[in-house]
Amino acid sequence: MPLSAFRPCLAFAMLFLTFAALARDYRYSDAHLHYVDFFQESAGMPALLAAMDANLIEHVMISGIPVAKKWHEDEPKRPRYYAGDDAAAYWYSATDVLVASALKRLPAEQRRRFHPFLCGFNPSDKNADAHIRRMLELDPGLWQGIGEVFTRHDDLTSLIEGSTPRANNEAMVRVYHLAAEHDLPVMLHANITSKREKNPLYLQEVEEPLRNHPHVRFIWAHAGTSMEIHRHQTKLEFLLPSLERLLDAYPNLYIDLSWSLLQPYLLDEQGKPDPAWVKLVSRHPERFMLGSDVVGRFDSLGKLMHGFDPFLDALPDAVARKVARDNFLAVLPRKVREQGLH
Structure with missing residues (x-):
């Protein structure tokens, strides 16, 4: 066969190798993972570790769920989710005990991959900071953050027994002071608006702590959005400008791009990255x-x-790798970072 016959194959091979060289291979930190569900049940550590190893997830923020869903005696079937029926949910402090117990059973080399956040407290109770302090003293060095703290949270807000928590109430102010004292980041679930209002109705509840507690690193879960809001409003046109302003004004604000933001914000209906979010x-x-x-x-x-x-892939390579893995690790307490995160 003449050499000319091999040239198309050679060109194709060179093109393939070029694209292969340009392909990015990410390592990940999962900055928002709940070890248990709303019934305080879990598939367990072996299942979690297998999923991490299979998907290049090196580090995980691990927390419980701060409320438990009640199976009310008038409900004939056990609900599968907090929205499964009209029964209430209630604050459940033992969720942190479940997380701590699972971590303590791990060998040291696996345990270093997990970064537990403490969440089992009522954020409308001014005793919350005392409870958190007791938990920190019970397991010195275990907890690396606080959250996910449920404040404004769609229909779950009205299901939780007791008063509605706000990110800027007196109880949370005490928690923020404790977080600054112990160098702990705080992850907040605080919806930016309701299911109906087409304006940043609750934004001040987040902005006030950002302004008043500059020494606290705040992680805003889902950037104040939720799937329930999306079902009613599709897309919040004011979200991007609000984030632009807040990020410019408050260097202590970090954004958790968890799944409910993926569409319709980061990617369009065709799965293409939104240039404004890339910017x-x-x-x-x-x-x-x-x-x-x-x-x-x-x-x-x-x-x-x-x-x-x-x-x-639409971000500059260095930025993409920070977002995928490094930025979460950078908000952890200084003592944790100084121990080395590989």
């Missing part, structure tokens, strides 16, 4: 992180984390 993340390369927000089951962990890959 925003590129302008603030150290302020965004990825989260799966799985609750107690881990089969979807890889799909959720790799779902961000098209958006990461």
